[in-house]
Amino acid sequence: MDPVLHHNFSAGAISSSASTLLGQHKFMEMIRTQNISFRERISSRVAVKCIASPPVEDVPALAHRTKVARNEHVAKLQVGYLFPERAQALSTVQGYTGYGAEQGDKNLRAAIASTFYQNLGIEEDDVFVSDGVKCDISRLQVLFGSKVTMAIQDPAYPAYVRSSVILGQTGPFQENGERFAKLEYMKCTPDNDFFPDLSNVARTDVIVFCSPNNPTGLAASREQLTRLVQFAKDNGSIIVYDSEYSMYMSEAHKPRSIFDIPGAQEVAIEVSSFSKYAGFTGVRLGWTVVPKQLLYSDGFPVAKDFSRVICTAFNGASNIAQAGGLACLSPDGLKAMSQMVGFYKENTGIITETFNDLGFKVYRGVNAPYVWVHFPGRSSWEVFSEILEKTHVVTIPGSGFGPSGEGFVRVSGFGHRDNVLEACKRFKDLYK
Amino acid sequence: MDPVLHHNFSAGAISSSASTLLGQHKFMEMIRTQNISFRERISSRVAVKCIASPPVEDVPALAHRTKVARNEHVAKLQVGYLFPERAQALSTVQGYTGYGAEQGDKNLRAAIASTFYQNLGIEEDDVFVSDGVKCDISRLQVLFGSKVTMAIQDPAYPAYVRSSVILGQTGPFQENGERFAKLEYMKCTPDNDFFPDLSNVARTDVIVFCSPNNPTGLAASREQLTRLVQFAKDNGSIIVYDSEYSMYMSEAHKPRSIFDIPGAQEVAIEVSSFSKYAGFTGVRLGWTVVPKQLLYSDGFPVAKDFSRVICTAFNGASNIAQAGGLACLSPDGLKAMSQMVGFYKENTGIITETFNDLGFKVYRGVNAPYVWVHFPGRSSWEVFSEILEKTHVVTIPGSGFGPSGEGFVRVSGFGHRDNVLEACKRFKDLYK
Known part of the structure; x- marks a missing residue:
């Protein structure tokens, strides 16, 4: 039309x-x-x-x-x-599918579907253009409402937890346990290859899962994701899958999208973003895929209610940003994004090598722009403070991402090469 | 800093x-x-x-x-x-006030404060840059949560009601009454000069008030707004004041901002937007003012919680849009905005004259880009349908804005001059 x-x-x-x-x-x-x-x-x-x-x-x-x-x-x-x-x-x-400006430019939605979801059963009208993952996570929480239960990876991007708390899905913060009541924390540590032991995870309505993961940098395998999808199907849960770092993946055999797992269309929503691909962090452009096969318990399609929520709470991403997003998905744009991703991955490699050489246990972001450095037995905040005070470099204390992040700091590969090299020089001086 | x-x-x-x-x-x-x-x-x-x-x-x-x-x-x-x-x-x-990227560019916030709130007791750190009124209305609803009660003008912009319903602040839709239970509808009709009879309005936690009004086009007087502020103060309510059309006001004696009323800083939030001033409808840029004097019943500043909500649910407006907004507030930008507003006001004048000449009762948008045309005794949807079918012009049926909009249609001055002239020609052919 x-x-x-x-x-x-x-x-x-x-x-x-x-x-x-x-x-x-x-x-x-x-x-x-x-x-x-x-x-x-x-x-x-x-x-x-x-x-x-x-x-x-x-x-x-x-x-x-x-x-x-x-x-x-x-x-x-x-x-x-x-x-x-x-x-x-x-x-x-x-x-015509009936979606208006709030759902995004039709051409951009088609380009996202064909670029990232070719042959994965996702169509243009399953794609909702957003102003970024953080914003759409919050709108998804509004969609689900205060009565759902939620599971998150521990550690996890703080906005998942915070938006759940604000909507009233959790109980109060329990200081001793360093966690919110009624929220299911799926422990992800070196002991379980940073993938939760699903046999110990309680059934929840929603499971938020980020892969490649922020902050740990680890990407789940096809076998792991197949188990996750089966777990959701068995429990009648909805997975909210954050794939915003998938373009950073080097391991070709691992899925870039949850929809690469058969049957995921019936149990999953995927959120993603141009921010980490195209240097768009301030431009505000992302997308959310809600397959029409995803149904509430009464059979009503989740996508129809999501459309209502965004029509009420959102007026569409900036048209300038959308035009930029469309350009990014052209052959030239894809090449440029790939080069930019390659540059940041080189940064990540430099940081990884630095901490490796210093004898630290490093969970390298082979598939992500982050390096997750272990300081066993030490407090994340103490290490963060030490690095900040002595090298003037800002890292992120791992415990800020959840209790299982304690003892880690996250170091990011996003930055100018000169700054990364200078930071690594200072790390070497501090920990030599 | x-x-x-x-x-x-x-x-x-x-x-x-x-x-x-x-x-x-x-x-x-x-x-x-x-x-x-x-x-x-x-x-x-x-x-x-x-x-x-x-x-x-x-x-x-x-x-x-x-x-x-x-x-x-x-x-x-x-x-x-x-x-x-x-x-x-x-x-x-x-x-430094401690607000980060989510609250907007510091220079833009300062420019908004000095351009629109000079001498009104509003400072740069009371201003939160947004991606538009609709989005911030929804974030304000998340801020207030599901337990507050709310009053809205009837008729009103549908997003106020819809966002309240989604958050669970209302009861179910009552079909006979054409309204949601637990929502206070403040009737605005020609009988009360489109300003609610506050002696008949129940006390609510939040009062959403849009002036100049969409859809009626009427702007409240200083005396009316003084009564509204006193009403809120007496009741301990918070006014959410939508001023997005204030640049369209011709009547110089009427306030452009709720903060022009003494004491409003203690009872009001103001939302506004560049969309209607600078042709920014797709660019997505607006702002919300939450004065630090506005306190919850326990004395906690509303602004501090709003800052938490937007840090969780929002990553800031597009930096491109913010740069554009800053340019709009330069002397050249303000002149250009004034010219654009003048152009749309001419359109509104042409539409008003057309319906006046045809003998309709028209509530002209002297202070707004909309014309509110009365078709007494007829259904808004019937008139909308008649106009659409016979002239192929899209108006908005007044009852879509609430039960008191029945019998009206809203005609907008936003459009190319040629289209407006052609539409008016067709109106004349239809209703001559």
């Missing part, structure tokens, strides 16, 4: 910017292809109410349903607000 | 991109001005816990406290996560 016409009916009609003209030809074509009177369509607003029931007719009877209950508050919206449903119906003319 | 140093300690140290060097000179200066050992500061992490109690020492004993309870879930964060507090403490060196 002509994107101009789409704009008229969905983005334009919903947003506040519409006093829009339709060409006579387009309009008549639209009426004709619908084979019903446009007035009838507009007048039959009662049809909207049907959406509130699970659209069982769209879902195969034997389709996998997660055991995650649909957020009752998001469900309330459907009966009350006619705008999105109406505009969505209008924009289905000629098969 | 040098923004580079600030970046090192707050944004850099929190985000994942830090392996950062500090210049020796800067570092020693920082140590010196603190007059304590840096190691001591880092080691005394227990001090962070003090923040969990209301900082009564910062708040004058007689300061107004709203009756809005602090969101217990946001409060939980403080004891558990050391990163923001630690980085915030580090970055207070030489008086």
Whole structure:
């Protein structure tokens, strides 16, 4: 469908910017292809109410349903607000998927699907362009609501935990245990190859899993991810898979996407970002994949509710950033991104070699831009403080990522080469 | 404080991109001005816990406290996560306010404060740069949580209601009443000059108020806003004031900001945007003002919790958009914005004249880009449908903004002049 016409009916009609003209030809074509009177369509607003029931007719009877209950508050919206449903119906003319500006530029969504998810069962309309992983993680928490239970890797990127706490999914912070009540911490340490022992993980509604991992730098294998997907399927859980570092992977046999695992489309959401690929950290561009096969326990597609949440909470990524993202996915852009990733991986190699030479146990980011350095028996904060005070280099204390990060610091390969070389020189002076 | 140093300690140290060097000179200066050992500061992490109690020492004993309870879930964060507090403490060196990249570029925040809030008691550190009103409204709802009660104008911009529903602040949709339970609808109709009769409005924790109003186009007077502020103060409520159309105001005697009303700093938050001023609708740039004088019932500053929410849920507006915003606030930029606003106001005038000539009762957007046209006794959707079918022009049915919008359609002045003229010609043909 002509994107101009789409704009008229969905983005334009919903947003506040519409006093829009339709060409006579387009309009008549639209009426004709619908084979019903446009007035009838507009007048039959009662049809909207049907959406509130699970659209069982769209879902195969034997389709996998997660055991995650649909957020009752998001469900309330459907009966009350006619705008999105109406505009969505209008924009289905000629098969357009009905997503508006909030979901991102159509061409960019198509380019993301074909670049990163070719042959993985992910289509353009499963891709939602975002302004970054951190923002979409928070919107996903709003989507799930306060009643779900959640598991996170320990250590993990702090925004997963913080957004869960803010939404009220957790209990209070328990100081002795250094963790929040009601949150399932999946321990990832050298003892288990940084992959959780799933036989010791309690069932939760949502499992947040980042691979290649921030901060540990480790990427899960195909066999490990297959177990994770089966674990989610058995438990009726939804995996939120953060793949924002996957372009840093060197080990070719490891999957770049959770959707490379058969059946993951029924149990997983994937969040990712241009930030770490294209030096876009301040430009704010990412994406989230919510496959249409992912269903709540009542059979309702998660993607439909996510679309409602982002239409309410988001107005789309900056169009300038989206144009940049599209350029990144051209052959030249992909080449440039690959070179940039290669440069940062060289930095990571230099840092790894430095700490190796100094006799530290280093979990090198072969597949990530981070180096996870072990200082057994010492406090992360103490080591962070020592490095900061004596070398004036900022690292990240591992315990800031969770209790199992204690004794580690994370050193990042993101930086100018001169700075990395100077930092490594100072590390050598300190720990020689 | 040098923004580079600030970046090192707050944004850099929190985000994942830090392996950062500090210049020796800067570092020693920082140590010196603190007059304590840096190691001591880092080691005394227990001090962070003090923040969990209301900082009564910062708040004058007689300061107004709203009756809005602090969101217990946001409060939980403080004891558990050391990163923001630690980085915030580090970055207070030489008086820097401690806000990082999430709160926006320091120069842009200063320019917003001096351009729009000169002499209104709003400082740079009260301003949080956002990616738009819609996004920040949703983050404010996350801030307030599910237990607050809320009042909205009826009619109102749908995102206020939808975000409240999603967070669980409302009851179910009541079909007969065309409204959500537990949400206070403040009726705004020609009968009350589109300003609610506050003697009939129930007390709520939060009052969302948009002026100049979308969709009605009406701007509240100084006397009306003074009553609103007093109403909030008497009730211990927080006003969320949406001023995104204030640059469209022609009536010079009416306030452009809620903070033009004495005492509003103790009861109000203001959200605004570059979208409607600078043609930035797709660029995504706005701001929210949370004055440090605004306190929860326990005396805790709302701004400190808002800072936590945006640090968790947001990574800052696109730096490209922020650079554009800063350019807009230069003398040349302000002139260009004024010209653009003038152009759209001419469009609004043309539309108003058209409907006036046709004999309709029009509530003209003298102070806004919208025209609110009355079709007494008719359904908004029926009129919308009639106009769409017969003229192929998209208007917005007034009932989509709430039950009191029934019988109206909103016509927007945002558009190319040729399109507006053509649309008006078709309106004349239809209703002559």
